[in-house]
Amino acid sequence: MAVGKISIYPDRVRGLIDPKVYGHFIEHLWTCIYDGIWVGLDSEISNIQGIRRDVVEALRRIEPPIIRWPGGYFAELYNWVDGVGPRESRPVRVCPTQPNGVETNQFGTDEFIRLCRLVGAEPNICVNTSIITPREAGFWVEYCNRRDTDYAKLRVRNGNPEPYNVKYWSIGNECYFMYPPVDYATRYLNWRHFMRNADPTIECIACGIEPIYHPKPWALGDWGEEVVKMIQSEMEYYSVHVYFSSGSEDKFSDEEYYHLFAALENRLTSSINRVIGILDYYTQGKNVKIALDEWGVWHPGHDMKGNMTQKCTLRDALFTACFFNILHRYPSKIGMANVAQTVNVCHSLIITDGGRMFLTPTYHVFDLYRGFKGSQSLEIKIESETFKDPLHRYTERKIPHLSASAAKSGNGLIVSLVNLNLDEEIDCEVELRGSEVIGGVRRILTSRDVRDVNSFETPNRIMPKEEEVKIRGEKFTEKLYPHTLTVLELKTH
Numbered sequence: 373m374a375v376g377k378i379s380i381y382p383d384r385v386r387g388l389i390d391p392k393v394y395g396h397f398i399e400h401l402w403t404c405i406y407d408g409i410w411v412g413l414d415s416e417i418s419n420i421q422g423i424r425r426d427v428v429e430a431l432r433r434i435e436p437p438i439i440r441w442p443g444g445y446f447a448e449l450y451n452w453v454d455g456v457g458p459r460e461s462r463p464v465r466v467c468p469t470q471p472n473g474v475e476t477n478q479f480g481t482d483e484f485i486r487l488c489r490l491v492g493a494e495p496n497i498c499v500n501t502s503i504i505t506p507r508e509a510g511f512w513v514e515y516c517n518r519r520d521t522d523y524a525k526l527r528v529r530n531g532n533p534e535p536y537n538v539k540y541w542s543i544g545n546e547c548y549f550m551y552p553p554v555d556y557a558t559r560y561l562n563w564r565h566f567m568r569n570a571d572p573t574i575e576c577i578a579c580g581i582e583p584i585y586h587p588k589p590w591a592l593g594d595w596g597e598e599v600v601k602m603i604q605s606e607m608e609y610y611s612v613h614v615y616f617s618s619g620s621e622d623k624f625s626d627e628e629y630y631h632l633f634a635a636l637e638n639r640l641t642s643s644i645n646r647v648i649g650i651l652d653y654y655t656q657g658k659n660v661k662i663a664l665d666e667w668g669v670w671h672p673g674h675d676m677k678g679n680m681t682q683k684c685t686l687r688d689a690l691f692t693a694c695f696f697n698i699l700h701r702y703p704s705k706i707g708m709a710n711v712a713q714t715v716n717v718c719h720s721l722i723i724t725d726g727g728r729m730f731l732t733p734t735y736h737v738f739d740l741y742r743g744f745k746g747s748q749s750l751e752i753k754i755e756s757e758t759f760k761d762p763l764h765r766y767t768e769r770k771i772p773h774l775s776a777s778a779a780k781s782g783n784g785l786i787v788s789l790v791n792l793n794l795d796e797e798i799d800c801e802v803e804l805r806g807s808e809v810i811g812g813v814r815r816i817l818t819s820r821d822v823r824d825v826n827s828f829e830t831p832n833r834i835m836p837k838e839e840e841v842k843i844r845g846e847k848f849t850e851k852l853y854p855h856t857l858t859v860l861e862l863k864t865h
Contacts, residue, residue, distance in 0.1 A: 374793060376756040376774045376852075377801040380785065382864070384751035387703035389779060390661075391437040391745035393696070394738060396493070397666060397710035399444035400479075401469045401717050402680045408715035408724050409487065410479040417727045422478075423487055426729045427715060430722055431491040434738045437745065438540065440496040440665055440710045441484050445469055445676070447498040447545045452512045455480020456530055469676060481515065482527075485536045496577070496665070496710070498542040499567070501559045502550060510566035513541070517571045540708075541567060542577040542611060542665065548587045553598035560603055575608035577663050577708075582612050583646040584639065597650050605658040609707055610651060613666040614640060616691070618763075621671040621683040622823045626794055627762040629687060629822065632669070633694060633792055634761035634771045640698050648705050661707025667695065668712045668719025680717045686822045686834055686855060688719060689733035693775065693790050693857045696741055700777040703749040711738075723828075730831035733817065740815050740836060740859045743786040747779035756798070774798060774852070784812065787860040791852035794822060798852040807864045809848065812841040818856035 398404055411417045411424055418425040442450050449468040455477045456462075462480070467473035481497075488495045497516070499509045511523045516536040518524035524535070543563045547556040556579060564576050581587075581596040600610070616635055619628030644662065651660045669691055674682045692711075699706045711734070715722045721735035758770035775790040785807075791798045815836045826833050841860060852858055 374757050374773065374796045374798045375800075376754070376798045377803065378774070378776050378778075378787075378789070379753040379803045379805060380778045380787065381751045381805045382780060382785065382807045385780070386701070386749040386751060389700055389703045389744050389747055389749050390707050392494070392708040393699050393706055394436070394741065394745060395438040395440065395496070395665070395708055395710040396436050396714040397440040397444070397712045398714050399469070399717065400442055400446040400450070400467065400475060401444060401676070401713070403724070404713050404715050404717040405479050406476070407726070408722070410483065412478065420490060421486060422483065423490065424724070427722055427724065428487075428490050430729075430731060430735070431714070434735070435742060435745070436491055436493040438494040438496050438708065438710070439488055439714070440498060440542065443469070443498055443545055444666070445545065448500055448502050448550070450500055451504055452481060452500075456482060456515070456526070471677060482530060482532055485516075494540060495536070495538050496540040496542060497538055498545050499563065501544040501547060501556070501563060506559075506562040506566040509563050510570045513538075513567045513570035513574060517574070539573070539575055540577065541574050542579070543567075544579040546613060547579045548581050548595045553593075553595050554602065557599045557602035560599070561606060564606060577609040577611050577665065578603060578607040580610045580612050580647070582614055582643050584643065596647070600650050600654045605655045605660065607660055609661050609663040610647065611663045611665050612643065612647060614643065614664060615666070615668060615670045615712070617670055617672060620673070622685050622825060624687070624823070629794065630759055631761055631763040632687070632691060634759070634764070636691060636694055637698070637771050638761075638769060640695070644702055644705070648702070659704070662705055663708040664699075664706065665708060665710040666712040667709060670718050674718065681720070681723065682718060683825045684720055684732035684734055685825050686733050686819045689737050689817060689834070690790055690792065690822070690855060690857060692734050692737040693741070693788060694792075696737075696744070697775045697777040697788055697790065700744065700749045700779065725828065728828050730826050730828055732826055733834040736817055736834070736836050737857065740817065740857070741788065743781045743861055744777075744779050747781040747786065750778045750780060752776060752778050774800065781861070784861065784863045787862065789850060789852055789858045789860070791854060791856050793854050795854055797854060800850045800852050801847065802850055803847045804864070808846050809841075809843045810863045810865055811843065812860060812862035814839050814841045815859045816853070816856060818853055822855040
């Protein structure tokens with residue numbers, strides 16, 4: 373049995389955890405939208421104005437703060453006017469993200485806003501920078517947010533009299549694949565001008581890049597830093613996409629398991645720190661937030677040429693918990709994060725097939741972490757046995773077996789503890805410096821094997837278990853089982 377310790381300092385507040393850190397992302401990609409979200413008004417599958425009722429109810433439970441749409445890659449090939457107006461009159465196009473597929477445009481702006489309203493989420497719309505003009509991007513803002521222009525009146529004629537008041541607008545998606553930095557920065561500033569001219573209150577998300585990534589053919593410099601140099605403080609958020617992979621979805625080796633978490637800790641923290649440095653240097657004192665608006669584990673064999681529904685194991689759920697624990701260290705800098713994607717694609721929370729649906733282990737992490745939204749992230753100290761990345765033997769940095777975070781929430785504390793050790797329990801001493809526990813609730817997410825999954829046949833194989841915490845005092849010991857997430861909601865005084 374291993375030992376560990378976490379010291380929590382309730383009087384040392386790092387900042388408020390933005391609820392948008394627990395955001396979502398949906399894209400017109402394989403079955404994410406069609407089947408996963410939109411089934412149509414005439415479907416035998418229970419729906420609310422064409423949107424799957426079971427998916428709406430599942431999302432309502434975890435209270436998604438924000439949803440990003442329509443992409444992703446799809447956004448850069450999407451003309452928003454195709455997706456408004458009477459559905460029977462909307463054009464059917466070749467789907468750019470699905471070989472030999474079609475895009476019916478049955479799910480467009482109005483349907484997306486309806487989904488957001490049904491589940492209580494803010495909409496985040498990603499705007500095309502390649503096939504529409506900046507003026508046409510401004511028209512989209514008018515359609516969503518104005519009352520007095522022709523495009524606002526078009527929204528009214530389409531049955532939506534009240535403005536949608538869409539606050540968050542991403543300008544472009546992964547534009548480093550399309551333009552050198554000077555070209556994107558010029559486009560961004562033009563698009564921002566027309567869009568904010570339509571509504572000066574909107575907040576714009578500039579396309580950035582993970583600092584370790586240098587796409588061809590402009591790979592010699594830092595694409596993202598060059599963009600920030602040009603646009604400086606003319607943005608509210610800076611987008612970074614981070615995907616991870618290590619072995620197959622459910623047949624990975626133990627070495628590949630540990631490599632994934634070493635990569636997460638090393639890459640993510642390094643990238644965040646580098647981006648913070650760039651933004652602080654160039655944005656003239658404006659607190660531009662980082663938007664990790666695509667993130668997740670993307671397993672081999674599920675690229676865009678084939679079906680992108682992958683098995684989501686307990687390992688993916690533990691990765692999600694560790695990802696959030698890292699983000700909690702940067703509450704004043706991370707303003708948004710959007711898991712890729714919510715339904716049926718990549719790091720999914722929900723899997724559907726016709727009338728069937730089940731929740732992945734990742735869904736339950738979002739549920740267990742609800743108490744962190746808007747709470748005060750606290751300084752903690754972790755003492756734990758460590759491991760080295762087994763697939764990068766020359767990397768000297770050691771990674772703790774214990775991942776943790778803590779926050780003030782209401783009249784108590786919420787504490788997340790992840791034991792990454794595949795074989796050994798951790799007897800973890802939890803010490804509150806200056807506060808006392810007077811009970812609470814313990815929720816545990818685990819399974820016999822870290823490769824286990826939920827499925828249509830066994831939808832509840834991996835489910836949280838809840839029990840009362842009968843602890844009193846400033847210090848207690850928590851038994852953490854191998855490959856297990858434990859979340860404590862503690863009452864304190």
